[in-house]
Amino acid sequence: MTRTVPHVEGPGPIPGPVHGSAPVRVPVVELRDVVKEYAGGVRALDGVDLTVGEGELVGIVGPSGSGKSTLLHIVGTLDRPTAGTVAIAGHDVAALTDRRLSALRARHIGFVFQAFHLAPGVTAVDNVAEGLLYSGLPRARRRRLAAEALARVGLADRTGHRPHELSGGQKQRVAIARAVVGQPDLLLADEPTGALDTASGEAVMELLHALNQEGATIAVITHDTEIAQRLPRTVRIRDGRVVADSARGKDVV
Template sequence: MAPATVTREASRATPSRTDVVLSLRDVVKTYGEVGALRGVSLDVSAGELVAIVGPSGSGKSTMLNIVGTLDRPTSGTVTIAGDEVGSMTDDELSALRGEHIGFVFQHFHLQSGATAAENVADGLLYSGVPRRERHERAVAALGRVGLGHRVDHRPPQLSGGEKQRVAIARAIVGEPTILLADEPTGALDSASGAAILGLLRELNDGGTTVLVITHDLELAASLPRRVRVRDGRIEADSGSEQ
């Protein structure tokens, strides 16, 4: 482990699997007269692998934006890694995202003219990490996702599955508390999708809390906890079943 990583990890306690790292309480989100979320409450503990599943228009994408602090609830409370985010400034929210949240998007959002390592290093752009260290950590993250041999390749030279691995490496390069994966297999063929799901499982086995947002019922059924969302409400949560 690189010295910088040791220093960073020593600066914060590692949560046990029973620690709640994400908590929503009575979260409401409205857009005009449209209620996208209607009183959602949810706890996710450290080390969980959770599917947030629902059809288009169910509210799962709004939940992603709320959990990722990209949007603010109309009412209710959101707590990330012990910090209640409601009163935070935009700068404080940006710092929280940089420290605790990694994003993986369905369509990758990679810069086509940048190498894989440069795309991954962008995940540390606003963290204050020096440029050389950003590159070193990016190369290490690509190694973690099985792309150590692709660090100098650009997105047009990569397959869809490899692009998604680069996106995952970018999301984990800052060692986030929570990894949010938005339809991570939706743009991939079945074989590449299965490989990406396997990688997310490996990351989870290593201690990363992973939330997979999906409309794919088969994918959701393969994960240990399933939270089903419909019409802006949690319809079912296998984590609450006895």
């Protein structure tokens, strides 16, 4: 995938990657012994180690209460761990102020959620253009890039449609276009087929596979083991721990 990244104010001088010698795949996500603890000593994450390399398509799967949502928030830099090391695109999250962390998130991470989160009454092209709101680009340029992103997900003929005029599958495609319009290093898809019928869900997963083939690094967070098993790599989480990782060829614990 050819990357033409719009200008976004960067997080400034940031300590370099926390990894050691360069692996075969450049790490986009690196978690080392990550703990997330809440009041009362409840550990949502308990010593998680996870590396996602550039160009990977990985499913993170587990039942309700397993820690998937917390892991999403940590990887997406929406929350900070209680302990451990988190690096995104080579940047140590602990070294960043909230402002610089927001800039890192805007530049490097795209989000797709089960509920779409599209602005009602706003056209598809303008919903997608919102993904570039903090890019510093003029509105006309943002809309042109948004139209290109919609064409990329098969919605070139729906740019002027509003959410109530779109099917569930089309709404999710708009959400995916919004997430990838800035060509982030990482796309996080949280239960992307959860609100869709089977056919629409299949189409969305085919799209994610196609984006990955173009070079996108994608993590799909899901409770659906069937979806996860069809991805090149599956990471299973239970009780806040990674219990299996197909990249290792065996159970972790």
